[in-house]
Amino acid sequence: MSAPVRVLYLAGSGRSGSTLVTTLLGQYDGVLAAGELRYLWQRGELDNRPCGCGRPFRDCPVWSAVRRDVPVRDAAGIAARLRARLRMRGVPALLRRVRAGRRPVDQHPDDAVLTDLYASVARHAGATTVVDSSKLPPYGALLGALPGIDLRVLHVVRDPRATAFSWRRRRGLDGERDERLMSRPPVWKAALLWSVWNAVTVRLWAGDPDRYLRIRYEDLTADPAGVLARVTAFAGVDPQPGPFTGAGSDPDADPEAEPDPDAEADPGAVTVRMAPTHSVAGNPARHRTGPVPIRADDQWRAGLSRTSYAVVTALTLPWLRRFGYPSGRTDRTTTSGRRDTPVDTPTGHEEG
Numbered sequence: 578m579s580a581p582v583r584v585l586y587l588a589g590s591g592r593s594g595s596t597l598v599t600t601l602l603g604q605y606d607g608v609l610a611a612g613e614l615r616y617l618w619q620r621g622e623l624d625n626r627p628c629g630c631g632r633p634f635r636d637c638p639v640w641s642a643v644r645r646d647v648p649v650r651d652a653a654g655i656a657a658r659l660r661a662r663l664r665m666r667g668v669p670a671l672l673r674r675v676r677a678g679r680r681p682v683d684q685h686p687d688d689a690v691l692t693d694l695y696a697s698v699a700r701h702a703g704a705t706t707v708v709d710s711s712k713l714p715p716y717g718a719l720l721g722a723l724p725g726i727d728l729r730v731l732h733v734v735r736d737p738r739a740t741a742f743s744w745r746r747r748r749g750l751d752g753e754r755d756e757r758l759m760s761r762p763p764v765w766k767a768a769l770l771w772s773v774w775n776a777v778t779v780r781l782w783a784g785d786p787d788r789y790l791r792i793r794y795e796d797l798t799a800d801p802a803g804v805l806a807r808v809t810a811f812a813g814v815d816p817q818p819g820p821f822t823g824a825g826s827d828p829d830a831d832p833e834a835e836p837d838p839d840a841e842a843d844p845g846a847v848t849v850r851m852a853p854t855h856s857v858a859g860n861p862a863r864h865r866t867g868p869v870p871i872r873a874d875d876q877w878r879a880g881l882s883r884t885s886y887a888v889v890t891a892l893t894l895p896w897l898r899r900f901g902y903p904s905g906r907t908d909r910t911t912t913s914g915r916r917d918t919p920v921d922t923p924t925g926h927e928e929g
């Protein structure tokens with residue numbers, strides 16, 4: 578049997594910046610930013626939605642090679658069975674099983690396909706680390722129990738008031754012109770989901786510092802190089818050259834790439850170079866390439882109503898404190914000295 582594939586699993590709640598983290602990690606040598614592989618069966622195999630490289634899933638060279646390796650006859654069945662095995666109402670039982678030292682999710686013949694999938698993806702991308710931004714903790718628990726997978730968990734946390742606001746914005750699944758909108762739960766539901774998924778992530782993995790690292794979106798946007806240095810060290814990824822070298826002055830830069838107007842509007846932002854990734858089923862922001870300025874999306878500070886702010890704060894209070902977020906409304910972040918006025922950000926890379 579070949580060596581296990583290292584999977585860096587981005588866990589936590591939706592709209593926490595995992596798309597930005599995934600795309601950034603995809604810029605390092607030996608890393609494949611594979612995107613939300615839990616949704617590969619539906620959105621890739623069945624719907625043939627665009628890969629991060631811009632091609633339809635079945636036309637992407639990486640995924641075409643993987644599909645030849647791991648032929649799938651029943652993508653709809655796999656998608657449905659994964660949904661059934663990983664339902665939210667099964668989470669208490671899953672936690673009980675983990676506490677009792679048992680396998681978190683019952684074995685199933687589909688698991689062999691998953692093992693083959695990750696091995697094939699790593700092989701065809703020449704990667705030692707596959708970044709999976711599926712986020713849902715039960716799926717990460719299922720992966721961690723598979724024999725061919727060496728799981729590391731990167732827990733990405735964002736202020737729940739920001740995630741609740743982000744959930745309310747209209748956004749097409751594959752970009753502005755896409756009519757299929759990402760789901761828009763009410764703020765109370767977004768707050769509960771934030772609490773549940775973050776709490777489950779902590780319960781499942783935080784006790785093992787060799788396999789678990791937590792970062793905050795706000796720290797990442799304040800100090801991208803510093804936070805990514807921690808993440809690459811944790812994941813065993815070579816930190817050089819990475820996305821920070823040659824940003825804006827790279828002689829190999831795509832001559833077609835337009836200079837980013839946002840970079841000029843915000844000279845304080847760190848600019849990174851984003852090459853296309855082969856990520857499936859993520860936020861539309863994953864298609865963004867070229868020089869990209871990194872900075873916090875703070876629209877929620879002006880856009881979230883007082884009532885919504887109070888509701889989300891009340892529903893998330895214990896975890897809010899644990900992750901170091903203020904309960905009161907502030908005009909400054911606690912993480913950086915950068916200005917914190919609401920700015921219009923068309924980048925959309927806050928989500929994921």
Ligand SMILES: [Zn+2]
Nearest residue numbers: 628630637855
């Ligand atoms: Zn691709």
